[in-house]
Amino acid sequence: MTVSDFSRILDARRLRADFPALQRATRPGVPLVYLDSTATSQKPQQVVDALAAFYRSRNANVHRGIYTLAEEATAAYEEARQKVAAFIGAAEAAEIVFVRNATEAVNLVAYAWGRANLHAGDLIVLTEMEHHANLVPWQMLAAERGVRLEFIPVTPEGALDMAALPGLLAQEPKLVAVSGMSNVTGVQPDVAEIARQAHAAGAVVLVDGAQLVPHAPVDVQALGADFLAFSGHKMLGPTGVGVLYGRRALLEAMPPFLGGGDMIRWVKLRSFDVNDVPYKFEAGTPPIAEAVALGAAVDYLQHVGMEAIHAYEQAMAAYVLPRLQEVPGLHLLGTATERRGAVFSFWMDDIHAHDVAQILDHYGIAVRAGHHCAQPLHTKFGVPATARASFYFYNLPEEADHLIAALYKAKEVFA
Amino acid sequence: MTVSDFSRILDARRLRADFPALQRATRPGVPLVYLDSTATSQKPQQVVDALAAFYRSRNANVHRGIYTLAEEATAAYEEARQKVAAFIGAAEAAEIVFVRNATEAVNLVAYAWGRANLHAGDLIVLTEMEHHANLVPWQMLAAERGVRLEFIPVTPEGALDMAALPGLLAQEPKLVAVSGMSNVTGVQPDVAEIARQAHAAGAVVLVDGAQLVPHAPVDVQALGADFLAFSGHKMLGPTGVGVLYGRRALLEAMPPFLGGGDMIRWVKLRSFDVNDVPYKFEAGTPPIAEAVALGAAVDYLQHVGMEAIHAYEQAMAAYVLPRLQEVPGLHLLGTATERRGAVFSFWMDDIHAHDVAQILDHYGIAVRAGHHCAQPLHTKFGVPATARASFYFYNLPEEADHLIAALYKAKEVFA
Amino acid sequence: MEDLYREYILDHYKSPKFRGHLDDYTLVYEDDNPTCGDHLHMELKIAPDGTVADARFDGMGCALSQASADILLEHIVGKPVEEVKAFSKDDLLNLLGISLGPVRLKCALLSLKVLKGALYGLNAEGAQK
Amino acid sequence: MEDLYREYILDHYKSPKFRGHLDDYTLVYEDDNPTCGDHLHMELKIAPDGTVADARFDGMGCALSQASADILLEHIVGKPVEEVKAFSKDDLLNLLGISLGPVRLKCALLSLKVLKGALYGLNAEGAQK
Numbered sequence A, B: 001m002t003v004s005d006f007s008r009i010l011d012a013r014r015l016r017a018d019f020p021a022l023q024r025a026t027r028p029g030v031p032l033v034y035l036d037s038t039a040t041s042q043k044p045q046q047v048v049d050a051l052a053a054f055y056r057s058r059n060a061n062v063h064r065g066i067y068t069l070a071e072e073a074t075a076a077y078e079e080a081r082q083k084v085a086a087f088i089g090a091a092e093a094a095e096i097v098f099v100r101n102a103t104e105a106v107n108l109v110a111y112a113w114g115r116a117n118l119h120a121g122d123l124i125v126l127t128e129m130e131h132h133a134n135l136v137p138w139q140m141l142a143a144e145r146g147v148r149l150e151f152i153p154v155t156p157e158g159a160l161d162m163a164a165l166p167g168l169l170a171q172e173p174k175l176v177a178v179s180g181m182s183n184v185t186g187v188q189p190d191v192a193e194i195a196r197q198a199h200a201a202g203a204v205v206l207v208d209g210a211q212l213v214p215h216a217p218v219d220v221q222a223l224g225a226d227f228l229a230f231s232g233h234k235m236l237g238p239t240g241v242g243v244l245y246g247r248r249a250l251l252e253a254m255p256p257f258l259g260g261g262d263m264i265r266w267v268k269l270r271s272f273d274v275n276d277v278p279y280k281f282e283a284g285t286p287p288i289a290e291a292v293a294l295g296a297a298v299d300y301l302q303h304v305g306m307e308a309i310h311a312y313e314q315a316m317a318a319y320v321l322p323r324l325q326e327v328p329g330l331h332l333l334g335t336a337t338e339r340r341g342a343v344f345s346f347w348m349d350d351i352h353a354h355d356v357a358q359i360l361d362h363y364g365i366a367v368r369a370g371h372h373c374a375q376p377l378h379t380k381f382g383v384p385a386t387a388r389a390s391f392y393f394y395n396l397p398e399e400a401d402h403l404i405a406a407l408y409k410a411k412e413v414f415a
Numbered sequence C, D: 001m002e003d004l005y006r007e008y009i010l011d012h013y014k015s016p017k018f019r020g021h022l023d024d025y026t027l028v029y030e031d032d033n034p035t036c037g038d039h040l041h042m043e044l045k046i047a048p049d050g051t052v053a054d055a056r057f058d059g060m061g062c063a064l065s066q067a068s069a070d071i072l073l074e075h076i077v078g079k080p081v082e083e084v085k086a087f088s089k090d091d092l093l094n095l096l097g098i099s100l101g102p103v104r105l106k107c108a109l110l111s112l113k114v115l116k117g118a119l120y121g122l123n124a125e126g127a128q129k
């Protein structure tokens, strides 16, 4: 893979021009090399424009408004729901619930579906690579209801130990909740296969798609996801909006989560009746402008093409991985070469992850340091913190070169 | 009060220029008269600019980021928290939790504080004028836990029947949850007095400030609010961000609500420990850009002056109320002339609220029709729906004249 | 007022031909639109040959919901039930001759919802045969 | 590397003077920074005249957290406890001579947090006198 090969997949250099933040300098004279898209992506001008245009000309509260502006706002909001539904292959727009972020989406399922369907002794199967967002809500439920948690182990390479799955499924879990892509290792478990086996065992399947949806083509039917949680801000959209996809039958059978306006059909002083899905789960004024801008982000991603994005990042992973592994004293958390995205977490002999990140920042390179909200995975690998470099389709191979060079500099400083 | 008197309080005509949406036409040739700020306010260019500027140059995920961009984003987010804290007189920024909207803020209290502190037979005192957001969460809690709900009655004028309060407090409620301003009648109950009596009876006081905070100076200490819930989008801010203020001691004693990243101190596979307030209640990526833009909205409101805004709307109420009452066959839901904002809900003989709203829209006037998420109050007044015209500081008395004239037209159409 | 408040709609609202009750009916249904308080009750008499012999509605609500009921009943009386069953949302909107936003759509379509409820023999709360 | 990785900081990190343990100490405390895994253990020997006779730290973490502990201990040894108790966050940052963002601030200030814990006799989980 040479540098010029990348541009045959996707013209990152041209696309970058759409992202104002990528034009900025970290400090005067030091261009920004943004390698933290796993935490949050940068936003193309098209998305920022969609936000601004909404507020400038279509801003009103949605639903029940009869006047022109309110009808336009409602139409824009519902159009965004349709775009998201089509983007992930949902059977209908009503299966898309707008929430704040992937975290809230998982919590919604834990509170509304979990508390209605899980009882003491019931089993939930998770994995050792889960983000806290797909772990803590289930721990809270376990503590409250006596539900049991078991974990698909992670192999030394960072992959899921699929051999352990049948044994766990034999215990007839009610729910299997698994990440579509680790935000630490970049590993993309074979969710479709997990879902197939889990369904055969009678379990409901929740996929944490916070990383998968921004980085690979996703079709909920092919994936076999009963629930899919993801965040707008990691896929070019604004903060403040995320998505819970749920199969209609499941959503309909669930009690509501938050109470308030819009989620009701009628209200008396001492009782209420719930509205239809998805409104049942959207209490109060939703993130209207944010949903509309997420629709613009989906348009952008589809214009670039999710297949191309995925291929580009595969190429990037193949390019970066061996170069990182050549750095003496650098240890990767997750060395898998198959089914992985371009996310690399590593630690270095004698240099703490914080110091790595700080030195890289000196060279304009933005990477994250810490446990990346996946502390159990770090504990498993025996390190409290790693530095993480993550690439999106707008990153260039030259930026990877820059990262590698800076890592050698860091070694010099600490030599 | 003549038209020219208004401009002595506040120069609405000049301020309007900051609001792009107020410059638009409903249809070509028909200027927009926006009288639905109670549902959501329009946004000044300054707020839209704050959003765009954040995404263009400071966009990164907050907390734990070491690189320059992440530090800038975190600083901007925490600065917004400080602005909001100062705006409502909170003792410290840590008492400000960013949520999606007022609805989520009330639900957070109902789930986290309510489920930890309320037991079967305990009493919650609400009022008959509550918005569904401050009603349904308590109904859900009541249904789940056997908590009792009682209501401060509303008088025929739409005010709270304060005489009923001592009798209710004698039953030693654990919580008194009351709206600071009705979104239907515009009535602003004497919350400070209610809080004084409620505290003397040992109750915790939650104030639904969704309408009060945008329209009047609020100081949580003077108000006596232990919790205060409000939404950014009704006070010039973006959608997707709201605020729960809580006294530190209460917040600290509460269990968490949503589980995930940022709200934890550490996480193992089967247990976790919570972070400090306010982070304990902010699971996952918060509405970062939205909070920053809410900070810009607070700046704007403070620049105009909350005292001036309040005085202007009082003047508007005094101007509009008698003119509305002169329209034959028009009935106001809430005729109180004291302690009220410029919100007017009404029904007309022989013309359904929907038809009123539709005809007004024909004249470019945006009003809402329905029960305005306060169905019990409408039931009490024996009407299923009203039309509601609500004014903010950017509305002009001429717009009120326009409304009145259009109502006479509606009567002609249906004559 | 062009469009929504065309004479046609207003006439049907102010002087409905089918408002009232039948002495004897075959099918009955009622439903409402809780958001706005529109309410509609409908009675149908089906003749032995399978046509709609007569129909009446009663209820309260906005001009659109009530006029739409009157217009709809005027259209279906005399038609075979099977044909009426196939009557669609778009057919009704064509009949009304106006374009509507989502909220008003619910008002306009309440009549069709109630008609279908009656034809398909759904059980309406409070409606007795 | 100017600023953060000035020789001064790096020297204290690479060749700390106060890393280790005391045979005999009066006060001990430890704490950590779970976000990043920084950990610090501190032992203080207080002389009868109320001065800090000697001190040591042990732990692991980033250069900043460890160097800051060494620099801090170097500064306080020999000083009266009352004076050390008054030592502030700003004093430490002056000593370090660098400006820091919020995350790194936590690293740099962990040493002060542990020192205060020891001086004010807090109970640290896992720390034994």
Ligand SMILES: Cc1ncc(COP(=O)(O)O)c(C=O)c1O
Pocket (backbone or CB within 6 Å): A261, A283, A284, A285, A286, B038, B039, B101, B102, B103, B104, B131, B133, B134, B179, B181, B182, B183, B208, B210, B211, B231, B373
């Ligand atoms: C009095 C009152 N409380 C609560 C709310 C709910 O606000 P939001 O929809 O932003 O959660 C509203 C908004 O209509 C309101 O007017």
Ligand SMILES: Cc1ncc(COP(=O)(O)O)c(C=O)c1O
Pocket (backbone or CB within 6 Å): A038, A039, A101, A102, A103, A104, A131, A133, A134, A179, A181, A182, A183, A208, A210, A211, A231, A373, B261, B283, B284, B285, B286
């Ligand atoms: C795998 C995974 N799940 C869930 C989340 C939570 O996303 P958010 O913070 O937007 O709720 C993240 C974000 O870091 C993630 O990477």
